[in-house]
Amino acid sequence: MSEFPYLPIDAKGWRLHMGLRPLEESRWLEVDEHYDQETALKKELLATQRSLVAATRPEGDNASGELLDLVMDNLRRFHPEVSIECDASEHSVIQASRLVQEDLCVLVPDGTWRLQAACVCFPSRWDLTTKIGTTLDDIHAPVPGYAQQLAKTTTSFFDRLSPERSFWRLNWTLLDDPALFQPRRAIHADDVNVEEWFVRVERQTLRRLAVTGAVVFTIRTYVASVSQLRRTRDDVAANLLRALDTAPIEMQHYKGWVGVADRLRDALT
Numbered sequence: 408m409s410e411f412p413y414l415p416i417d418a419k420g421w422r423l424h425m426g427l428r429p430l431e432e433s434r435w436l437e438v439d440e441h442y443d444q445e446t447a448l449k450k451e452l453l454a455t456q457r458s459l460v461a462a463t464r465p466e467g468d469n470a471s472g473e474l475l476d477l478v479m480d481n482l483r484r485f486h487p488e489v490s491i492e493c494d495a496s497e498h499s500v501i502q503a504s505r506l507v508q509e510d511l512c513v514l515v516p517d518g519t520w521r522l523q524a525a526c527v528c529f530p531s532r533w534d535l536t537t538k539i540g541t542t543l544d545d546i547h548a549p550v551p552g553y554a555q556q557l558a559k560t561t562t563s564f565f566d567r568l569s570p571e572r573s574f575w576r577l578n579w580t581l582l583d584d585p586a587l588f589q590p591r592r593a594i595h596a597d598d599v600n601v602e603e604w605f606v607r608v609e610r611q612t613l614r615r616l617a618v619t620g621a622v623v624f625t626i627r628t629y630v631a632s633v634s635q636l637r638r639t640r641d642d643v644a645a646n647l648l649r650a651l652d653t654a655p656i657e658m659q660h661y662k663g664w665v666g667v668a669d670r671l672r673d674a675l676t
């Protein structure tokens with residue numbers, strides 16, 4: 408594996424925050440050595456599980472068309488090695504998603520922000536069918552602390568986002584399964600060696616579309632085992648333990664982390 412590109416687990420422990428940073432257009436999409444494998448997996452999932460990985464409503468059609476044009480333009484300018492071939496009979500959000508490693512979500516304003524088109528082949532234990540057509544607040548209803556700590560700032564950030572300035576942020580979790588496609592909530596086997604659990608990092612970007620005014624949310628997923636990461640970074644185990652130890656108990660339940668810190672500590676010492 409090449410150097411793991413993002414690891415937002417530091418000595419400060421667990422925290423719930425927006426953590427937004429400015430995004431250059433040239434860094435919107437990331438193409439790496441897993442491009443062929445991941446786009447092939449998307450193709451397979453779109454053939455076999457389409458209703459789980461793609462969802463669209465007519466309200467998202469125009470914005471999805473604008474998104475497809477932007478993706479093609481960005482690939483031509485910054486990733487000329489990618490060959491751009493599309494099937495124009497497919498929905499634009501699916502055409503766009505097949506061209507990139509990112510998952511793509513389109514949120515359209517109608518007084519609030521609603522998910523109106525999405526192609527998400529690599530969900531981190533959530534189910535797109537229950538989210539399509541719903542609002543930012545509804546989407547995040549299962550996330551402990553979101554309503555109290557993030558809902559207002561996230562919605563007002565969406566309201567103020569302009570096409571000239573895009574942003575990115577990171578989310579991470581620790582899972583017992585490295586699969587990219589995980590549409591179901593966690594069921595943990597107690598006998599699995601915790602050092603063979605996997606850190607899953609999502610690099611998310613947020614961008615306002617100039618013509619339709621929709622917001623595009625991209626999710627790029629990177630996965631590495633704890634033992635792989637320990638080989639390249641000395642502080643991984645200590646930081647991971649600190650994050651697990653300091654996460655509120657509701658968050659530990661949500662993430663499937665209850666009892667995991669103790670097992671990890673045993674495995675590492």
Ligand code: HEM
Nearest residue numbers: 424425512522532533546547549550557561578579580624
């Ligand atoms: C600035 C914007 C956003 C912030 C700060 C934010 C924050 C979060 C946080 C903290 C979580 C908990 C995940 C974890 O730690 O494992 C989460 C989960 C999630 N977010 Fe966001 N999010 C943002 C935008 C979006 C957007 C635009 C979508 C649109 C699809 C989205 C979809 C989700 C989903 C589906 C989950 C999983 C919910 C579940 O478990 O059912 N987020 N988000």
